[in-house]
Amino acid sequence: MKAPVSAGHVAVALLSLTPVVAGLSWPRWLPDLDTLVVRQEDNSDSPSPTPTPTGGADNNDEDSESTSSRRPMTPITTNLNTGGITQTGTETARPTGNGTRTDPPRRTTFNPQDPAAGVVMVTPAVTDGYQLYKFGDFVTWGWNYTNLLGTPTAVDVLIRNSNVPQPWTLTQNMSFEEVGSFTWDTNEYTNRPEVVRTPLLTDQYTLVIHDSDGGPSDAPEPGYLAPFSGFIFGLYEGQPYEDTNDGWQCASCSGAMGGMDDRAVGAAVVMSALTVLSFTWFVAGFGASL
Numbered sequence: 001m002k003a004p005v006s007a008g009h010v011a012v013a014l015l016s017l018t019p020v021v022a023g024l025s026w027p028r029w030l031p032d033l034d035t036l037v038v039r040q041e042d043n044s045d046s047p048s049p050t051p052t053p054t055g056g057a058d059n060n061d062e063d064s065e066s067t068s069s070r071r072p073m074t075p076i077t078t079n080l081n082t083g084g085i086t087q088t089g090t091e092t093a094r095p096t097g098n099g100t101r102t103d104p105p106r107r108t109t110f111n112p113q114d115p116a117a118g119v120v121m122v123t124p125a126v127t128d129g130y131q132l133y134k135f136g137d138f139v140t141w142g143w144n145y146t147n148l149l150g151t152p153t154a155v156d157v158l159i160r161n162s163n164v165p166q167p168w169t170l171t172q173n174m175s176f177e178e179v180g181s182f183t184w185d186t187n188e189y190t191n192r193p194e195v196v197r198t199p200l201l202t203d204q205y206t207l208v209i210h211d212s213d214g215g216p217s218d219a220p221e222p223g224y225l226a227p228f229s230g231f232i233f234g235l236y237e238g239q240p241y242e243d244t245n246d247g248w249q250c251a252s253c254s255g256a257m258g259g260m261d262d263r264a265v266g267a268a269v270v271m272s273a274l275t276v277l278s279f280t281w282f283v284a285g286f287g288a289s290l
Contacts, residue, residue, distance in 0.1 A: 116220035149223030
């Protein structure tokens with residue numbers, strides 16, 4: 001009769017097989033051992049913290065864990081140039097200034113009852129009469145401003161002729177001064193096509209002064225400089241000198257009447273006298289007959 005096997009004998013037999021089992025390697029056709037050991041099944045609904053990867057963890061696992069987390073996405077600030085291309089050149093687009101925006105100055109609106117500013121000629125004065133300037137001379141004009149509330153930054157000076165559509169600009173963006181003055185060399189605008197396309201001719205012209213921010217035909221505004229065109233002058237071409245001792249006579253001069261003109265005047269005086277005498281005799285004879 002065999003003696004019964006006790007639990008102690010079984011335990012001793014299993015412990016003796018432990019070194020043999022430990023020496024055997026894990027079969028490659030089975031799942032990873034770490035997966036079977038780490039996995040834990042529980043019925044808890046509470047979220048568990050995501051384990052922090054160690055330094056030896058793969059970068060792919062780190063990306064997958066950060067992607068599956070519910071934290072908000074942050075912008076990538078690292079260099080994504082992985083092709084081994086070295087950046088060349090320097091940065092050229094840089095912000096300038098102090099970062100503040102400068103708005104253009106606003107145009108002040110004055111009382112509609114205020115008059116528009118004007119120009120009063122000082123040189124030449126109004127009492128000097130009509131002005132004639134010879135080509136080749138220097139001409140100086142001076143003027144004052146009246147009723148000026150909005151000071152212009154600069155003024156333009158030009159002249160125009162009624163027979164020519166385009167004016168001649170003498171100066172542009174001339175700095176504003178309380179007393180205006182401008183000296184013009186008339187020789188620059190006569191018979192010089194390299195300076196102007198339309199040279200000045202002997203004729204009558206109008207001086208125009210206006211704000212550089214506007215035009216010569218702008219409508220007047222209260223307090224601001226209105227285009228001025230109240231000065232008219234003449235330009236003429238000088239003639240060469242002629243000696244009167246050589247017998248030269250000016251046909252258009254008042255003191256250069258020839259012999260033919262003297263005889264014509266004498267004949268007119270004689271005819272006038274005969275007409276008066278004849279009329280007097282006729283009236284006297286008609287009265288005597290009555």
